[in-house]
Amino acid sequence: MKIFMLPSWYATEDKPLLGIFFTEQARALIRAGHQVYILYPDLRFRLYGLPTGIHSFAGDVPGYFDRCRSFTPFWEQGRWPQREWMLNRLYKLAVKQWGKPDLLHLQSCKMGIEALWLGQKYHLPLVYTEHFTGVMTSLKGPLRTQLRKTLEGASQAIAVSEELKLRMQEFRADTRYIPNMVDSSSFTPAKSQHSGFVFGTLCNLVARKRIDLLLRAFAAADLSNSFLCIGGDGPERRSLEKLAHALKIADRVIFCGRVSRADVCHFYQGCDCIVSTSDIETFGMTLIEALSCGIPILSTKSGGPESIVIPGQNGQLIPCNDEKSLKNGLIQMASYKFDKHHLRADCIARFGEKAVVAQITAVYQQAVRRYKWE
Structure with a gap:
C-alpha cells in the first residue's frame, strides 16, 4: 500500500532524535513492501534562524516538511487552520511526486483535527495511532477535543499500550493495542562481560x-x-x-x-x-x-x-x-x-518488526475495506 504518514512531531535538523520511532516504523513498513512518505507541518513558536518553507527530508524515508512560524503561538485552536493549510500544500506536492495514497496514517491526536480535515477533503481513510503522554495525564481543554474528534472520525484507532487503550476507549470502544516495534538487528546482546x-x-x-x-x-x-x-x-x-x-x-x-x-x-x-x-x-x-x-x-x-x-x-x-x-x-x-x-x-x-508490521498491515487492509464499503 501507499501510505502518507502524518506525525504530530518529527525529527528535524535541530532535533534529530524527535519522534525517532516514527522513522523506524516507516522504515519497517517500507521493508515489508509498503510505500511510505512523511508529511510534516513543522509549525514553530520561534524559528531560531531555521529555513522556512517546504523542504524534502534528507534521510532514507522520503517525504516533505513545511516550516512556518505560528500566527497564534498561544492559542491551540488557532493553529489548526494554519496546519491544515500546510498539510494541504504538502499533500498536493506529494501526490504530484508519488501519486495518490491508499490511506493516511496519523501519529498522535495532537494533529488529529487537521488530519481528519485532509482525509475528508481527499476522501481517504485515516488510521490513527496514539503515543502522547498527555492523553494519560491532562485530558482536558483542546487536547480532549482533539482526542475525542480524532477517535470519532478515524477509520481505525490504535494505542501503543494497554493502559493507553483504556483511556482512549472512553471515546471509542474498538480502539486496539499494537505496540511500538524494536529494530532487533540494531539492538543485540553484548559479546563481552564487564565487572561489577x-x-x-x-x-x-x-x-x-x-x-x-x-x-x-x-x-x-x-x-x-x-x-x-x-x-x-x-x-x-x-x-x-x-x-x-x-x-x-x-x-x-x-x-x-x-x-x-x-x-x-x-x-x-x-x-x-x-x-x-x-x-x-x-x-x-x-x-x-x-x-x-x-x-x-x-x-x-x-x-x-x-x-x-x-x-x-x-x-x-x-x-x-x-x-x-x-x-x-x-x-x-x-x-x-x-x-x-x-x-x-x-x-x-x-x-519485533515482523510481528508488529503484520498487525499494522492488517489494520491498513481493514481501514481501506471499511472505507470503500462506507
Missing part, C-alpha cells in the same frame, strides 16, 4: 522521570561493586548531580550526557539492568530496546511498561513514587539471573 553490576537509565532529565527517586533508592540499597549510569540530558541534570554528591554516591554514579542514536545500543550493552522510574509513560521504547539486547528491566507501573514487563520473566514492576519498593527492586535485580537469549527472543516475538 551496572544499573542504567536513559531518558530526558525532567522531573516526571523521577531520577531523584532513583538516586535516593540506589544510595539506600548500598550494593557493593554496583554502579548507576544515567544517559540523557535536561533541566534537572545539575540538581541531580548535586543530589548524587549529597548522598555520597557520586563516585558510583556516571552522568553520561546525551547519548547519540548510534551509541544507544552500546549504552544498553554496558548495563546489567535498565531502570525506569517515571511517573507516567505511554509506552517505553528504551525498555524494548534493552530487552532486545538481553537486558532485564526494573520499572515503575507508569502505564506503558505494564504492557512490556512480565514480572519474574523479563524484569520486575514496582509502584510509582515508592523509594522503599525501588530500593528492594534494585537489590533483587542485582541478585537475579536472567537468560539474555530468552529475553531477546521473547522481545522479538512481541515487539
Whole structure:
C-alpha cells in the first residue's frame, strides 16, 4: 500500500532524535513492501534562524516538511487552520511526486483535527495511532477535543499500550493495542562481560522521570561493586548531580550526557539492568530496546511498561513514587539471573518488526475495506 504518514512531531535538523520511532516504523513498513512518505507541518513558536518553507527530508524515508512560524503561538485552536493549510500544500506536492495514497496514517491526536480535515477533503481513510503522554495525564481543554474528534472520525484507532487503550476507549470502544516495534538487528546482546553490576537509565532529565527517586533508592540499597549510569540530558541534570554528591554516591554514579542514536545500543550493552522510574509513560521504547539486547528491566507501573514487563520473566514492576519498593527492586535485580537469549527472543516475538508490521498491515487492509464499503 501507499501510505502518507502524518506525525504530530518529527525529527528535524535541530532535533534529530524527535519522534525517532516514527522513522523506524516507516522504515519497517517500507521493508515489508509498503510505500511510505512523511508529511510534516513543522509549525514553530520561534524559528531560531531555521529555513522556512517546504523542504524534502534528507534521510532514507522520503517525504516533505513545511516550516512556518505560528500566527497564534498561544492559542491551540488557532493553529489548526494554519496546519491544515500546510498539510494541504504538502499533500498536493506529494501526490504530484508519488501519486495518490491508499490511506493516511496519523501519529498522535495532537494533529488529529487537521488530519481528519485532509482525509475528508481527499476522501481517504485515516488510521490513527496514539503515543502522547498527555492523553494519560491532562485530558482536558483542546487536547480532549482533539482526542475525542480524532477517535470519532478515524477509520481505525490504535494505542501503543494497554493502559493507553483504556483511556482512549472512553471515546471509542474498538480502539486496539499494537505496540511500538524494536529494530532487533540494531539492538543485540553484548559479546563481552564487564565487572561489577551496572544499573542504567536513559531518558530526558525532567522531573516526571523521577531520577531523584532513583538516586535516593540506589544510595539506600548500598550494593557493593554496583554502579548507576544515567544517559540523557535536561533541566534537572545539575540538581541531580548535586543530589548524587549529597548522598555520597557520586563516585558510583556516571552522568553520561546525551547519548547519540548510534551509541544507544552500546549504552544498553554496558548495563546489567535498565531502570525506569517515571511517573507516567505511554509506552517505553528504551525498555524494548534493552530487552532486545538481553537486558532485564526494573520499572515503575507508569502505564506503558505494564504492557512490556512480565514480572519474574523479563524484569520486575514496582509502584510509582515508592523509594522503599525501588530500593528492594534494585537489590533483587542485582541478585537475579536472567537468560539474555530468552529475553531477546521473547522481545522479538512481541515487539519485533515482523510481528508488529503484520498487525499494522492488517489494520491498513481493514481501514481501506471499511472505507470503500462506507
